[in-house]
Amino acid sequence: AQSVTQLDSHVSVSEGTPVLLRCNYSSSYSPSLFWYVQHPNKGLQLLLKYTSAATLVKGINGFEAEFKKSETSFHLTKPSAHMSDAAEYFCVVSDYNNNDMRFGAGTRLTVKP
């Protein structure tokens, strides 16, 4: 079965500095990969997804992620953090039909002024 490991439970950055949230996946076939964001008391929102097209995926709010098969990684980046980016971020891997989505444990992003 597929799974993901989010390497950091908590990341803290200063406003205006780059963001890197790390994710490694395990899958026996060509996976679909997603990043979701969860703000307090709000539903999960899709940031971006990889489904075997371009390996560099651009998402909303300036986030992007690169699928690296050789490293089994799908790290999330943003060049310049904003205070509104503070939230919980989840890396997700799914089966071919996106029906069995496996979430990582999450990374809490804190943005300092």
Place this chain on the structure above:
Amino acid sequence: GAGVSQTPSNKVTEKGKYVELRCDPISGHTALYWYRQSLGQGPEFLIYFQGTGAADDSGLPNDRFFAVRPEGSVSTLKIQRTERGDSAVYLCASSLISGRSNEQFFGPGTRLTVL
């Protein structure tokens, strides 16, 4: 258009009681998913419906958990003889159809507390 809605937003119950959690998917979405998110963890898949039928219920932890979607729209997650370990946020998601390129849209969740 309205997103996925879930009711109640909070539910407090006593150990041993029966609870029902409701999910209203986005209109026209044929696929519906239930997840459970325990404190400090990511959501965990419970069950997936395609239309009225449960296409995959492999994530249900035991036979105290059951879900229905009788008309292919609203779904109810039912938990019998609740235990303290059932305390979690229960999330519902829907997608237009199941399939590789489809996005799941999540509701805000129901926070269940079992005393």
